[in-house]
Amino acid sequence: MDIERTALPGIGLRHVFTTERQRQIGVITHSTGRQDLVIYDEDDPDSAELIVLTPAEAGVLAELLGTARIVERLAELHRQVEGLMSVQVTITASCQYAGRSLAETRARSRTGASIVAVVRNRDVIVSPRPDFVFRPGDVVVVVGTEEGASAVAAILSDG
Amino acid sequence: MLVELGAVILGLGLLAAVSVRFSISPIPLYLIAGLAFGSGGILPLGTSERFISVGAEIGVILLLLSLGLEYTASELVGTLRSSALAGLLDLGLNAAPGVLAALLLGWGPTAAVALGGITYVTSSGITAKVMVDLGWLGNREAPSVLSLLVFEDLTMAIYLPILTALLAGVSLVLGLATLAIASATIGIILLVALRFGHIVERLVASPSDEVLLLKVLGLTLLVAGVAQQLQVSGAVGAFLVGIALSGPLAHAARELLAPLRDLFAAVFFVFFGLHTDPAELPPVVGIAALLAVAGITTKAATGWIAAARAGSGTTGRLRAASALIPRGEFNIVIAGLAVTAGVQPQLGPIAAAYVLTLAVAGPLTARGAEPLARLIIRRRRRRMERSDPGTAQTTERQK
Numbered sequence: 001m002d003i004e005r006t007a008l009p010g011i012g013l014r015h016v017f018t019t020e021r022q023r024q025i026g027v028i029t030h031s032t033g034r035q036d037l038v039i040y041d042e043d044d045p046d047s048a049e050l051i052v053l054t055p056a057e058a059g060v061l062a063e064l065l066g067t068a069r070i071v072e073r074l075a076e077l078h079r080q081v082e083g084l085m086s087v088q089v090t091i092t093a094s095c096q097y098a099g100r101s102l103a104e105t106r107a108r109s110r111t112g113a114s115i116v117a118v119v120r121n122r123d124v125i126v127s128p129r130p131d132f133v134f135r136p137g138d139v140v141v142v143v144g145t146e147e148g149a150s151a152v153a154a155i156l157s158d159g
Numbered sequence: 160m161l162v163e164l165g166a167v168i169l170g171l172g173l174l175a176a177v178s179v180r181f182s183i184s185p186i187p188l189y190l191i192a193g194l195a196f197g198s199g200g201i202l203p204l205g206t207s208e209r210f211i212s213v214g215a216e217i218g219v220i221l222l223l224l225s226l227g228l229e230y231t232a233s234e235l236v237g238t239l240r241s242s243a244l245a246g247l248l249d250l251g252l253n254a255a256p257g258v259l260a261a262l263l264l265g266w267g268p269t270a271a272v273a274l275g276g277i278t279y280v281t282s283s284g285i286t287a288k289v290m291v292d293l294g295w296l297g298n299r300e301a302p303s304v305l306s307l308l309v310f311e312d313l314t315m316a317i318y319l320p321i322l323t324a325l326l327a328g329v330s331l332v333l334g335l336a337t338l339a340i341a342s343a344t345i346g347i348i349l350l351v352a353l354r355f356g357h358i359v360e361r362l363v364a365s366p367s368d369e370v371l372l373l374k375v376l377g378l379t380l381l382v383a384g385v386a387q388q389l390q391v392s393g394a395v396g397a398f399l400v401g402i403a404l405s406g407p408l409a410h411a412a413r414e415l416l417a418p419l420r421d422l423f424a425a426v427f428f429v430f431f432g433l434h435t436d437p438a439e440l441p442p443v444v445g446i447a448a449l450l451a452v453a454g455i456t457t458k459a460a461t462g463w464i465a466a467a468r469a470g471s472g473t474t475g476r477l478r479a480a481s482a483l484i485p486r487g488e489f490n491i492v493i494a495g496l497a498v499t500a501g502v503q504p505q506l507g508p509i510a511a512a513y514v515l516t517l518a519v520a521g522p523l524t525a526r527g528a529e530p531l532a533r534l535i536i537r538r539r540r541r542r543m544e545r546s547d548p549g550t551a552q553t554t555e556r557q558k
Contacts, residue, residue, distance in 0.1 A: 046299065
């Protein structure tokens with residue numbers, strides 16, 4: 001799929017792509033953080049419906065569209081990008097971080113790798129916040145260099 | 160003095176409220192307020208003149224600074240590469256009416272250069288706002304229109320030093336030297352911004368809003384002052400500082416400076432109005448009206464051509480044509496420079512009338528662009544149906 005990227009000087013960036021059924025969709029990202037969703041008319045490429053989204057609303061839309069795919073995409077990502085890999089670690093009941101928060105693991109500062117998502121009962125929690133508390137059974141998705149990601153895996157499995 | 164100043168600013172606040180209510184640019188209202196007060200107006204101001212004249216100078220600098228902050232150096236260089244042709248066409252078409260008018264009136268070459276600049280520049284502030292308000296950013300012609308605005312603003316960075324040199328009445332050699340200094344400075348700033356932008360940013364960056372505000376403002380006034388000493392026009396110095404700062408820092412600085420800019424820019428427009436005697440308006444109304452009609456025509460042609468080059472149909476072309484019509488802050492800045500230098504006293508009232516007309520007419524025309532396009536397309540379709548009912552019906556059915 002080709003995404004056409006156009007600079008809107010003084011405003012921001014515009015990305016437009018054509019769907020399989022020949023509809024055009026675009027997103028305008030303002031430098032202020034505001035985002036507009038643009039849906040082009042089917043017959044007349046000169047008319048378009050523009051929906052203004054606040055950063056929070058854009059986040060909700062992205063989450064609705066993106067959550068199911070994130071784990072899949074991560075697996076793909078580490079195949080594509082050399083040197084970057086993702087590791088999935090299951091939190092066991094004996095893990096010392098079960099019941100403790102993400103901040104307490106200090107995973108990022110200790111290893112440089114990031115915890116990007118947690119899968120809990122088939123739900124995907126994307127970008128868990130520092131106060132996120134791990135539970136036994138959670139699957140933690142870590143992205144980083146090979147070294148960093150395995151270090152996080154080691155921390156989470158035996159501390 | 161405080162009473163007078165307070166009354167003026169409160170009055171401007173009420174005018175700004177009116178402009179928000181009717182979603183038009185406040186610039187024409189500020190100009191009218193200035194005309195009403197100052198020399199020959201109904202209520203001459205006395206004691207606050209000094210503050211207003213210094214404030215006006217700061218207003219120009221802040222206007223240019225925030226304009227520079229809107230753009231990054233790479234955007235400017237990219238625009239220069241991609242839309243130089245359209246930009247030059249824009250310059251040629253729209254400066255011509257002003258230059259011709261000044262020459263026909265026998266005002267001499269310096270006034271011709273000034274009036275050419277006044278008729279040329281579109282108000283990027285008003286145009287960008289119109290496009291955001293009407294939801295036109297997603298359209299195909301939007302990048303071309305915005306690139307034209309960038310090109311014009313960049314042209315100003317070269318034009319203003321030339322104008323300043325001409326107004327100072329310097330000799331040809333000195334004028335060329337000024338131009339060389341100006342282009343060299345612009346080149347250096349662009350290079351610094353492109354290559355070493357992070358160093359400048361580290362120098363200015365601060366987590367505290369207060370520190371950031373004072374640093375950016377201080378740096379800008381300093382550079383503007385030095386530029387003025389070099390006869391390069393302080394406004395251009397400020398514009399270049401804005402360009403040199405980019406990324407999140409530019410964004411933060413723009414938000415911090417916005418209230419200051421609004422205040423001092425309003426003061427600037429009032430100042431310009433103050434120094435224009437309303438009694439001088441009637442004699443120039445004819446010229447200003449002709450220039451306004453020419454200004455609408457040439458800008459619309461520019462927009463139409465730019466949109467056509469971007470592959471837009473009638474609707475997009477009409478949108479681009481109408482979006483470019485508004486004139487505003489820069490035209491007044493140029494006129495202000497020319498009037499202060501005492502080139503041609505009639506330039507002031509002409510510029511005031513020109514901007515008053517187009518700052519109001521532009522956004523109104525823009526609102527009419529899409530309905531007009533629908534009308535034209537419907538008519539065209541009807542004509543096609545009448546001339547060849549068979550094909551029209553089949554296309555209708557296919558839909």
